[in-house]
Amino acid sequence: MIASTVRSRLVLTTLAAFVLQVLPLPFWLAAIRPPLAVIAVIFWSLIAPRVGGITLGFVTGLALDVYRGAVFGQHALALSLVAYIAVRQHLLVRNKPLFEQTVFAAALLFASEAVSWAIDGWTGNAAGGWMRWLPILVGSLLWPLTAAWQASENRARR
Amino acid sequence: MSNTAASRNIPPRGTPAGLRFFVYATLSLSIMWLDQRGGWLDTVRFALQAVAYPLQMALASPAAAWDWTRENFEQRTTLQQENRALRERLRELELLAMRRADLERENFELRSLGSAATDVADRWLAARVIAVETNRLRQRYTVDRGTVHGISKGQAVIAGEGLVGQGLRVGPWSTEIILLADPEHAVPVQIARTGQRTLALGTGRNGELSLPYLPLQSDIREGDLLVTSGLGKTFPTGYPVGSVSAVRRDGASPLAQVTAKITAKLDRDRVVAFLWFKPAHPAASPTAPPAATPP
Structure with missing residues (x-):
């Protein structure tokens, strides 16, 4: 019962984050838009690792690939990796203070972008300049905001 | 327990x-x-x-809803003004078209060719932009036309003011267009004033092209118009691409650093058009529908 409501919340929030990430925006706004779908994957991998887990990362990544992948499978690999690390470390990270959690999330966001950056490079696609990393920075700075959501999620599951 | x-x-x-x-x-x-x-x-x-x-x-x-609302609430006077301006523009263009017909005939006589070389694209199909992705890695549009409308890969796309890009991934009802400013895109151009041919590469910055293959001593200056040269057989000849915005000649490099601004207003256009070559042209698309008439 609990699992199914968690699952529906997980699907809905990840879908909403995905829509917001691919929504067409003016150039300057899109340049600083945090990777919301990636944040959602990290969040759910930490909170409910057995509900979504690596499958969530893979599926979200594939959906991102349809919309904006230079190579098909690029985001799928990046997000599977991110979800895997988050699932493996969720027990450790969940009990850490907010600052350390933010550092962990920032490292994962960086890792996901680094994977797709490397794939862009290897496959001969444009790899972009420093602007590429701007959303990662914004996303990392926004991570503490998910703490409140995390708290409510924990309360709901108790 | x-x-x-x-x-x-x-x-x-x-x-x-x-x-x-x-x-x-x-x-x-x-x-x-x-x-x-x-x-x-x-x-x-x-x-x-x-x-x-x-x-x-x-x-x-x-x-789309915002555009629709704005259109509906536009003032009568604004519409009248627009109507007047459009009528004037139409008259101007009619005069130009008459002059052009004359020039075409003259050109035909001068070259004694079967057909005037500039007139290779004659059919077009309007498409609405449904998704925009403009960042340093990718400059893409998605439009609401696909294979069912006869679109094929590599088809040239224009907007009112000039060339926009070409079809890249064609779906059944939608097509991803790669814009001129995409860092992976290059278009063969010609400097209208001198006739010199070169390539214009996308930069990833909105509406900006770079021309990295021009020698230092080449005759190019700010404001020069770039038009498609027709080489490579993807784009028809003579469509405006951009105008040169900066020329930097640096003694350290054997090439001039030239940037150009794209003529088509890329962040504003919501309607673009696909072009078809004339069937006789070697680059004509085999999938061109029999009647892709302008709406």
Whole structure:
């Protein structure tokens, strides 16, 4: 019962984050838009690792690939990796203070972008300049905001 | 003693995370490999593009609704003004068209060719932009026309003011257009004033092109108009591409550093048009519909 409501919340929030990430925006706004779908994957991998887990990362990544992948499978690999690390470390990270959690999330966001950056490079696609990393920075700075959501999620599951 | 996994309704553990990651990573890598090699994955992409189409339409609907509302609430006087301006413009263009017919005839006589070389594209089809992606990596539009409308890969796309780009991934009802400013795009151009031919590459910056292959001593200056040269047979000849915005001659480099501004207003246009070559042209698309008449 609990699992199914968690699952529906997980699907809905990840879908909403995905829509917001691919929504067409003016150039300057899109340049600083945090990777919301990636944040959602990290969040759910930490909170409910057995509900979504690596499958969530893979599926979200594939959906991102349809919309904006230079190579098909690029985001799928990046997000599977991110979800895997988050699932493996969720027990450790969940009990850490907010600052350390933010550092962990920032490292994962960086890792996901680094994977797709490397794939862009290897496959001969444009790899972009420093602007590429701007959303990662914004996303990392926004991570503490998910703490409140995390708290409510924990309360709901108790 | 009720604190067991079953009583707390924790889903079963299933496959271990490491194995699952390994499976997904292998899957991703093989998909990537297949995609790079071309082949059957294009079909999968085609189908997924069809699935994504409704969502893309839904995402584009706020902008479309806003445009619709604005159009409906436009003042009568504004419309009258616009009408007057358009009528004047039409008269101007009619005069130009008459002059052009004359020039074409003259050109024909001078060259004694079967057909005037500039007139290779005659059919067009309007398409509405439903998704925009403009960043340093990719400058793409998605429009609401696809294979069912006869669009094919590599088809030239124009807007009112000039060339926009070409079709890249064609789905059943939608097509991803790669814009001129995309860092992976190059268009063969000609400097209208001198006739010199070169390539204009995208920079990833909105509406900016770079011309990196011009020698230092080449005759090019700010404000020069660039038009398509027709080489490469993707784009028809003579369509405006951009105007030179900066020329930097640096003694340290054997080449001039030239940037140009794209003529088509890329961040504002919501309607673009696909072009078809005349059937007799060697680059004519075999899938051109018999009657792609202008709306």
